[in-house]
Amino acid sequence: MTVFERIKEVAKARGMNLKTVATNAGLSENALYRYNQGVEPKYPTLKAIADVLGVSVDYLLGNTDEMHSNKKDENVPIDLDKVLSEEGMAMFDGQPLSDEYKKALLAMLKTMKGND
Structure with a gap:
């Protein structure tokens, strides 16, 4: 299977089209x-595509x-504040979250923390 075929296959499984993957x-x-x-993609490009698709470059x-296969221990905690604050991809139900949705989630979490 070629790099293109793998990208296409994973994108389809994630409910994304190739234009969305490329743009993201x-x-x-x-x-x-x-x-x-x-055309052979360069490593930084492959890394960006792999990050969008949630797979390794090796895959x-x-x-x-x-x-x-390149992920570290799956039990490492994820800092939601960092994930929702930074630019980049956060997904829910196989779809990328918009920046507005990420900001709303972060605001909700901060409000809930203040109500402890």
Whole structure:
């Protein structure tokens, strides 16, 4: 399976189209289609795409069949304040959260913390 086929397969499984993946990775809307024409993506580009899709670069390259093989211990706590405050991808139910939704969630969590 080629890099393009893997990207396309994972995007479909995540309910995303290739234009959305490209845009969320900071690429032009049609950038991913070049990889179907023999263009080899550079590592920083692959890393951005892998981050958007929630898989490892090794998975996209076909070096492993484990989607998250480069992830560290799954039991490491996630700092929601950091995830919701920073730019980048946060997802719910397989769909990316908008910046407005992330801000609303962060405000709600801070309000709830103040009511302890």
